[in-house]
Amino acid sequence: MAGREGVFVPTTLPMDANLPWLTSVKQSLSDAVHHDRLGHAVLIQIDPGLGGEWLATWLAARLYCTAETVKPCGQCLDCRRVVTGEQPDMLRLSPIDESKEIRIDQVREMDAELALTSHGGGRKVVIITPAEKLNRNAANALLKTLEEPAGSSLLVLVTGEPSRLPATVLSRCTPVGVPTPPTEALEAWLRTQGNRNKDWRAVLGVIGPRPLVALQVEAEAIVNLQRETIRALDQVLAGNLDPVETAESWGKERFTLRIMSIENWLVSRIREWASGQKVANTEALFAALDDAREARQLAETPVNKPLAIERLLWRLNAASTKRRPG
Ligand SMILES: [Zn+2]
Missing domain, CATH: 1.20.272 (Zinc Finger, Delta Prime; domain 3)
Known part of the structure; x- marks a missing residue:
């Protein structure tokens, strides 16, 4: 995944990580999967530093997990494949290193992939992140996919800046918003994750409410x-x-x-x-x-x-x- 100076996002958090500000949105998404109400495209509106990309991965694992108990279990072969990027029915669109944007050829490759029968017989999942990096041509091409979705595919768009996406794309996705938690709550969480003595308030003061970034800097x-x-x-x-x-x-x-x-x-x-x-x-x-x-x-x-x-x-x-x- 393309790194960004100052704002990079860890992908190594386990699926059972406890991110309290995502608890209720996870429950809603899990219910939607259970009742088959997810639709074809979901737009997760959350800053990447608050776990947007992790949440998208969690959702994919929720769909593929084969555990009998709580899904995603994070342990079964399907969960592990999602986390390591080896799940054959799953794609991830992110900016290509040099261009810093998601380009139309990536969307076309995605379309070609979605037209094929799924390996596991279930849904195909595409995570597009950060979605605001879709350039204009790519967004136009994606619009066609959103209008005529292939089979039972699910597109998961993640963005911290929904206003930078075309209204036509926004209107075709089910919005999933995550309110930004108060700084005190993020500080408390950071103290449970890393060094208790670090000045987490000062760190968040510079990088904003991005606890996952705070852990990395x-x-x-x-x-x-x-x-x-x-x-x-x-x-x-x-x-x-x-x-x-x-x-x-x-x-x-x-x-x-x-x-x-x-x-x-x-x-x-x-x-x-x-x-x-x-x-x-x-x-x-x-x-x-x-x-x-x-x-x-x-x-x-x-x-x-x-x-x-x-x-x-x-x-x-x-x-x-x-x-x-x-
Ligand atoms: Zn599992």
Whole structure:
């Protein structure tokens, strides 16, 4: 599966992992499988760092598991095949490394595969993740599949950003939403999973409510990166730091995490202004926040990273001198 800088998703969680925020959605999906109410396409709307891809895999295992007791058992041959990607009736569409997107030839290969009789005589399952990476042609091709589904196939789309999918695709999928749990609940869960003494709150403060990502990153490094970013941004705002030099060094590594830190800092400054605590050139702050969000979305493309950061820092520099952003 294609990795993403700063936001990568473990696929090694066992099928019986206890992710409390998914308990009720698992129950609903399990009931839907039991009563054969699942339909042909399901859209799981959840950030990958909250377990969206794991949930899609769990659903596939729920369909293939041959255990007599609780499904998926995670132990039988069929469950293990799902987890290792060896289940012959199952496909996974993810961005191809270089292109960073899911392309039309992948959807065509999927169609060809779905047209064949299933190996095990049951349903064929396709997991498409992250679904917002379908490029326009691929999404159009997928639309045809969604309109005329082959046999008893099940398409499971996973996305943290449903608004980036065409409305025509969205309307043909059964939506499965997972509300984002409060930070305290995620912290508590992280303490049961890893180091109890890590500053999980600070880590989630940078990467957002993504506990599965939190387990994968070096917590101390993230906390340090955030501290360093905040210190530097305060100086930029005071006009005491050179944006060009700072951007050059920040653009080199950990770009996504750095942008996330900057976003958090900007949101705090805007909150301070909104609550009347501080005077600010809000126009520049909002413009910088827009830039930061755009930069994060472009992080996986060959965007000029130092330049993107430099642009952001100049906005803040404008905020410091009360000049209108240009
Ligand atoms: Zn099983």
